[in-house]
Amino acid sequence: MTTTTSSPTIVLIPGHWLGAWAWDEVLEHLDTDHSRAVAMTLPGLDGDDPERVEKTLDDQVAAVLDVITRLGVSEDQPATLVAHSGANAPVSLVLDRHPDLVHRVVWVDSGPVATGSVFAPDLPEGVEELPLPSFDALAQQASLEGLSAEVLERFRARAVPEPGPVLRQPVELTNDVRRKVPTTLVCCSIPSAQVLELARGGHPMFAEVADVEHLDVIDLPTGHWPMWSRPRDLAKVIQSEASRTT
Template sequence: MTALKRNPTIILIAGHWLGAWAWDDVLEHLETDHSRAIAITLPGLDRDDPARSTRTLDDQAEAIRDILARVDVSTDQPATLVAHSGANAPVSLVLDRHPELVHRVVWVDSGPMATGSAFAPDLPEGLEELPLPPFDVLAQQASLEGLSTEVLERFRAKAVPEPGPVLRQTVELTNDARSTVPTTLVCCSIPSAQVLDMARGGHPMFAEVANLETLDVIDLPTGHWPMWSRAGDLAKTIQSAASQTS
C-alpha cells in the first residue's frame, strides 16, 4: 500500500433510501477536522431522475468510480470509502474492480458482500421500487435506537424508494485483491463480538469478513443510522480510519 502524502479523500455513501443529505451532520464534524470529505447520492436515489427505478448496481458502482476520477484519486493518492448499510453492494463491486484506488474501506453497520449474493433476490420482478416501509416494520429489520421524532420525520420526508434492480441484482466478484484493502468495521446495532462470531461461522451477512487481511473493528453502540444518532462520534471514527497509513 502506497504511503499517503496527506489525508486521503473520504467518500461517504449512504444505504437504501438515502442520498448525500444523510451525511450532513457528519460532514459538519469532518469539515471542522479539515478533511476532504464528499457525500454522494447513488444512481436510483435522486428523486429528480426520470429513469430512477431502472438503475442497477453496475450504474451505482460506475458512479462511485466516476467520482473517484473527478476528484483525482489515483494509486498514489487512493481514497477512503465509507459505506453505510446497503451501500455495501456497489462498494463491494468497486473494491473488486478498482482495489488500487481505495486506501481503506469503512463499513458502517455493514460489511463486504460475498460473490453470488443479492440483497433481495426474491423481490418480484414486477416490483419497480421499494419505498421506505412504515417505521414499525422497519424497526423489525434494523434498530432505530437514538433517532428522535424529528429525525424520523426528516427520514420519511427525504427518503427515495430503492430501485428494484438494485435490490435484486446478484453481486459478482472475481478479484481476490479486494480482500487486501485495509478495512474498518464500525459496529453499531450488532456488537463486534457477535459480528466476528458470525464471520467465523460463515453467516452470509458477514462471511467475507473472515477473508480480510487487515481489519480494525470498532464498537459504536447505537441504532442502524449512526450518522444521525452519533454523528460526531462517527465522524471521529471515520477521520481516524482515513488517517491510518496502512
C-alpha cells in the same frame, strides 16, 4: 504503530433510501482542513431523476468511480470509501474492480458482501421500486435506537424508494485482491464480538469478513443510522481511520 496521512480523500456513500443529505451532520464534524470529504447520492436514489427506477448496481459502481476520478484519486493517492448499510453491494463491486483506488474502506453498520449475494432475490420482476417501510416494520430489521421523532420525520420525508433492479441484481466478484484492502468495521447495532463470531461461523451476512486480510473493528453502540444518532462520534472515527497509513 499507526501512522497517519494529513489530507485523505473521503467519499461517504449512504445506504438504501438515502441520498448525500444523510451525511450532512457528519460532514459538519469532519475536519475538512485535513481531508477532502464528499457525500454522494447513488444512481436510483435521486428523486428528481425520471429514469431512476431503471438504475442498476453497475450504474452505482460507475457513479462511485466517477466521483473518485473527479477528486483526483489514483493508485498513488487512493480514497477512503465509507459505506453505510445497503451501500455494501456497490462498494464491494468497486473494491473488486478497482482495489488499487481504495486506501481503506470503512463499513458503517455494514460489511463486505460475498459473490452471488442478492439483497432481495424474491422481489418480483414487476416491482419497480421498494419504498421505505413503516417504521414498525423497519424496526424488525434494523435498530432505530437514538433516532428522535424529528429525525424519523425527516427520514420519511426525504427517503427515495430503492430501485428494483438494484435489489435483484446479484453481486459477482472475481478479484481476491479486494480482500487485501485495509478494512474497518464500525459496529453499531450489533457488537463487534458478535459480528466476528458470526463471521467465523460462516453466517452468510458476515462470511466475507472472515477473509479480509487487514481488519479493524470499532464499536460505536447505537442504532443502524449512526450518522444521525451519533454524528460527531462517527465523524471522529471516520477521520481517524481515513488518516491511517498502516
